[in-house]
Amino acid sequence: MEAETVKYPVVRNYVAGQFVDTEAANTLAVESPLTGEVLAEMPLSGAAALDTAVQAAKAAFPAWSTTPIKERVQVFYRYKTLLEQHMAELSELVHQENGKTLDEARAEVEKAIELTEFACSLPQLVAGEVMEVSKGVECRIEKRPLGVVASIAPFNFPNMVPHWTIPNALVLGNCMILKPSELVPLSAMRIAELLKEAGLPDGVLNVVNGDKEIVEAICDHPSIQAVSFVGSTRIAQVVYRRATSNLKRCVALGGAKNHLLVLPDAHADMTASNVAASMSGCAGQRCMAGSAMVAVGSVDHIISKLVEEARKIVPGQNLGSVISRQAKERIERYITEAEQAGAKVLLDGRNPTVAGNENGYYVGPTVIDYVTPDMAIASEEVFGPVLAIMRTNTLDEALSIENASNYGNAAAVFTQSGGLARHVMEQASAGMIGVNIGVPVPREPFSFGGWNESKFGACDITGKSSIEFWTQMKKVTTKWNPESRTNWMS
Ligand code: NAD
Secondary structure: OOHHHOOOOEOOEEEOOEEEOOOOOOEEEEEOOOOOOEEEEEEOOOHHHHHHHHHHHHHHHHHHHHOOHHHHHHHHHHHHHHHHHOHHHHHHHHHHHHOOOHHHHHHHHHHHHHHHHHHHOHHHHOOOEEEEEEOOEEEEEEEEEOOEEEEEOOOOOOOHHHHHHHHHHHHOOOEEEEEOOOOOOHHHHHHHHHHHHOOOOOOOEEEOOOOHHHHHHHHHOOOEEEEEEEOOHHHHHHHHHHHHHOOOEEEEEOOOOEEEEEOOOOOHHHHHHHHHHHHHHHHHOOOOOEEEEEEEOOOHHHHHHHHHHHHOOOEOOOEOOOOOHHHHHHHHHHHHHHHHOOOEEEEOOOOOOOOOOOOOOOOOOEEEEOOOOOOHHHHOOOOOOEEEEEEEOOHHHHHHHHHHOOOOOEEEEEOOOHHHHHHHHHHOOOOEEEEOOOOOOOOOOOOOOOOHHHEEOOOOOOHHHHHHHHEEEEEEEEEOOOHHHHHHHO
């Protein structure tokens, strides 16, 4: 991005409908990982800035929460149109700050539109329940908003992940503090601007930028009722413990190690291209990336095809960068350690050269065979375009490798047998299962969320399950004296 086209040279908080400056002891440089160039400067806000935003959200809550949902949702109908109109600009912003390809960035904004569409359907889904429970006595249930809520986001989907929470929480009547990842804070500023243009009242959405200090302040703030978090498992645990110990509702999504079980009867071409895309899409920086393949029996013909498919994925062309120099070094260290431990590198993506972007943070697609379950690369989240292949003789062995993972975001099986697919669907210890699909992201209205250490908390983050997270039920029991009207009439 040329300097003059940088829309936000300084990242600012967005409070009560205005961008505001923050007094900060420390600032970060926001880099484009595509080139290593600095895009913007970001002051790291502290607890006082958070409190100002919370007060703005509290002030907005009475009017917003009592605006009928059918009116609240109109903002999001208009906002969806604005997302469509600004698709090119929003995708470019994601591309620049995150490093994924422009096509991947566009797909991310398309998903944000789908999430907004789902929020527009909420009035049809949240109507309450009512029943006469004994003569003249009626019970009813209404779903009411919680108040001020918070959403903390990771770096890998700067536009989409904020849309996992903003549209649903706000349509349901809450006011929100959004804390974007400090590595990719630019998309959130544009989201806030477009929501204002769509007619969102000031204070309903506030954006506070920072790192650990703000996250801790969110978990501790007495006026925040609920915290939604997406990021690594280590931090998800910290946030879940801290928020719930402060008696807040919390759902915290963590990291992943998703297993792709490839059986000998799998369709070779479809499986090879699917596995290659799953491990390398968004440079492997997806919590849904298939990073561990478990090859059951004789599947060498599929492995050679998948290496050929992966070879067609070229850094700087159809493969974006990883997020930072540290990420590149970490990913390449995993590859080297696996090789030193005896695994066989079939395709080596270490240190690629990308003409014109020599200072960007790229790792090429990497396929490593004969990984064993005791190697770090077999069980830890690498978060790069790297596939670790483990060999087994039976499906039960493959399932026991999958079941042993601490994570449980997604798992997939590649086979043409319905019975075997069904067995894996039942036995895999993961929240999202793919059958001949390497990235089994549920589409709306189905909810998104993993199991085990990939998610802490009771609800999923999107879809119908999120309604429960963002609302509380008011139960009303009524009885009226049937005599009273008669008396009044006489
Ligand atoms: P991260 O955990 O480093 O950061 C996430 C958020 O936590 C950021 O906003 C960051 O500012 C904050 N944070 C960082 N360190 C903190 C600390 N010590 N205390 C409090 N807050 C802190 O995650 P990331 O690197 O931005 O994102 C990648 C991770 O997110 C991967 O593990 C990926 O699997 C995971 N992820 C999971 C899902 C899912 O649906 N399960 C979706 C997207 C990303």
